[in-house]
Amino acid sequence: xxxxxxxxxxxxxxxxxxxxxxxxxxxxxxxxxxxxxxxxxxxxxxxxxxxxxxxxxxxxxxxxxxxxxxxxxxxxxxxxxxxxxxxxxxxxxxxxxxxxxxxxxxxxxxxxxxxxxxxxxxxxxxxxxxxxxxxxxxxxxxxxxxxxxxxxxxxxxxxxxxxxxxxxxxxxxxxxxxxxxxxxxxxxxxxxxxxxxxxxxxxxxxxxxxxxxxxxxxxxxxxxxxxxxxxxxxxxxxxxxxxxxxxxxxxxxxxxxxxxxxxxxxxxxxxxxxxxxxxxxxxxxxxxxxxxxxxxxxxxxxxxxxxxxxxxxxxxxxxxxxxxxxxxxxxxxxxxxxxxxxxxxxxxxxxxxxxxxxxxxxxxxxxxxxxxxxxxxxxxxxxxxxxxxxxxxxxxxxxxx
Numbered sequence: 001x002x003x004x005x006x007x008x009x010x011x012x013x014x015x016x017x018x019x020x021x022x023x024x025x026x027x028x029x030x031x032x033x034x035x036x037x038x039x040x041x042x043x044x045x046x047x048x049x050x051x052x053x054x055x056x057x058x059x060x061x062x063x064x065x066x067x068x069x070x071x072x073x074x075x076x077x078x079x080x081x082x083x084x085x086x087x088x089x090x091x092x093x094x095x096x097x098x099x100x101x102x103x104x105x106x107x108x109x110x111x112x113x114x115x116x117x118x119x120x121x122x123x124x125x126x127x128x129x130x131x132x133x134x135x136x137x138x139x140x141x142x143x144x145x146x147x148x149x150x151x152x153x154x155x156x157x158x159x160x161x162x163x164x165x166x167x168x169x170x171x172x173x174x175x176x177x178x179x180x181x182x183x184x185x186x187x188x189x190x191x192x193x194x195x196x197x198x199x200x201x202x203x204x205x206x207x208x209x210x211x212x213x214x215x216x217x218x219x220x221x222x223x224x225x226x227x228x229x230x231x232x233x234x235x236x237x238x239x240x241x242x243x244x245x246x247x248x249x250x251x252x253x254x255x256x257x258x259x260x261x262x263x264x265x266x267x268x269x270x271x272x273x274x275x276x277x278x279x280x281x282x283x284x285x286x287x288x289x290x291x292x293x294x295x296x297x298x299x300x301x302x303x304x305x306x307x308x309x310x311x312x313x314x315x316x317x318x319x320x321x322x323x324x325x326x327x328x329x330x331x332x333x334x335x336x337x338x339x340x341x342x343x344x345x346x347x348x349x350x351x352x353x354x355x356x357x358x359x360x361x362x363x364x365x366x367x368x369x370x371x372x373x374x375x376x377x378x379x380x381x382x383x384x385x386x387x388x389x390x391x392x393x394x395x396x397x398x399x400x401x
Contacts, residue, residue, distance in 0.1 A: 005072075012073055016080045023049050024086050033261065035337070035369035037209065038087035040123075040165050046087045047120045057094055057118040064102050064110070065118050071304045082253030083260075092124040092162070093117040097170050100188075100241050104229040113168075113190070127157040127171030127191070127215060128238070134159070135386055137172070137238070138182040142217065144173035144189060146224065146231075151175070151189060153197075153220040163200050163213040166193050170241075176232050188234035190226040197221075207375035242385070249319070249384050250326025252296055258333035258373075259289050262340050265366055269340055276340060289332060296325050317397035320390035327380040327387060334374040345370035 005013070028042045038046075050056040058077050060066025069077065082088065098117050101110055116122045133139040142155025153173055163169065169191045179185030191198075197220040203212040229237045263286060266277040276282055303318050338345045344367040381387040395401040 009072055009076065013076050013080060016077050019053065019055075020080060020084045020086055023053075024084060028087065029084065032085040032087065034366045035261070035373060037369070037372065043087045043090055044120045044123075047089055047093075047118075050089070051119045056089065056120075057098060057114075058089070059095060060098055060102065060114075060118070064098075064114055072301075075300065075304060078251075079253035079256070082251060083257045085254070085257045090120060090123065090162075092126055092166075092170075093120060093122070096126065096241050097124050097190075100170070100228060100237060103240060104188075104237050106225075108225070109190070109228065122167045123162065123165050125160055125163045125166035125169045125193075127160060127169045129159045130156060131158055135389060138186070138235070140172055140174060140186070142171070142173050143177070144175050144187060144222070146175070149224050150221040151187075151224060151227075153189070153191070153217045153222055155217050157215040157217075159203070160200075160213045160215045161211055163193070163215050164202065164210065169193055169215070170228070172234055172238055175234075179232065183235040185232050186234040186238070187231050188228040188237040189222050190228060191217075191220065191222050195220050195222070205376060206378070207372040209372065209376065211376075250296060250300055250322040251330055252293060252300065252326060255289075255293055255326070255329040255333040258330075258337055259286065259293070261366075262286070262333070262336045265337075266340050268364070269342070282340075285336065289329070289336065292325075292329060292332075296322070296329060299325070317393055320385075320393045323384060323390050324381075324387045324394075327377075330380050331374075331377050334377045337370055338374045341367055341370040345374075 024046065028038065028046065031042070032038060047056050050058075054065075054067050055077070057064070057066040058069060059074050060068075062068035067073075094117070098114060101113055101117075105113070113122065117124065127142075128137060128140075130140050130142060133141065140155075142153065142157065144151040144153045146152075151173070153171075155173070157163075157171070160169075171189050171191050173187055173189055174185055175187040176185030193200075197218040199216040199218070201214040201216070202210045203214060204210055205212055228234075263277060266282060267275050269276040271279050271282075299318075300322055303322060306318070344364070
């Protein structure tokens with residue numbers, strides 16, 4: 001198996017890198033380089049720049065507005081976008097609802113929603129997890145009862161990322177509570193977040209950010225025309241979506257960017273009278289991270305190559321390796337940045353308190369947001385399917401245990 005990039009793929013990487021360099025707004029790039037999370041408008045602006053170039057829906061076929069790239073090209077694009085660093089493309093739009101509508105949507109749903117999704121005219125969120133139904137998603141209790149041309153939805157979702165920004169929610173609901181199996185009797189609905197009866201309550205996470213939410217549905221009317229696929233067959237749609245959600249889950253470009261940033265600021269930080277970058281222990285730690293990232297990159301190429309040869313009909317169980325190791329490297333790289341910052345790398349709210357008290361800034365500009373990614377990425381080994389579940393998949397499907 002040849003795992004080297006072809007000359008065409010190398011040229012493609014340079015094309016992507018040059019486009020991002022020339023088109024990513026300077027202010028957005030600098031904010032993200034310092035570790036600040038992208039603002040909502042940053043993500044919208046960047047996705048619209050990409051969409052005008054035909055690249056926003058990077059994993060969609062040409063007939064639906066995508067570039068029709070190969071799996072390797074998609075991997076290269078993702079890595080370069082993260083490494084720039086540029087705002088991540090909104091996965092709810094591009095790798096989740098877009099592919100689902102292409103596969104299961106009606107002609108009317110495709111014509112209306114797909115162009116708006118890739119241009120981020122609609123911001124989507126995912127209504128899957130519930131209290132008591134997270135990893136055990138089939139236990140969901142949110143009900144949808146058909147009344148004429150509408151479903152009436154009642155229930156609660158939790159950990160709903162960016163629901164406070166969202167225009168629409170793709171949602172799993174139980175339409176047949178008497179089904180013999182829990183996976184049966186579930187349907188997949190598209191819900192306008194402006195519909196009366198929807199309440200979004202913030203969940204402030206440990207990094208101090210408002211990213212997560214609870215969403216409550218009280219007698220929410222959803223047109224039957226917003227059903228995706230067949231009634232009571234939503235589990236099939238959900239499985240397809242989750243397979244796409246794990247595309248690029250390794251986020252290798254982000255780990256590379258964080259290690260690169262750690263090396264950059266280590267030239268400024270002093271340790272025992274010399275720049276930290278000259279410390280032998282630190283250099284060994286960086287070298288080990290870079291070896292691990294190269295090993296993951298090769299594994300990623302192997303998984304993509306095997307997937308392409310199999311015809312791309314179903315996710316390779318080895319993609320669980322990418323999820324496990326990729327999230328471990330994300331956590332390790334953010335921890336490295338924290339360690340380089342030392343006592344200056346404190347949560348943003350402490351910097352804000354100092355500013356309110358007219359105290360001098362705590363450390364350099366990059367110090368303010370070093371703690372936030374570290375804290376938020378503690379969840380990386382949970383979302384997208386916990387690493388424990390991924391290891392069970394590997395034990396069963398790969399090792400036969």
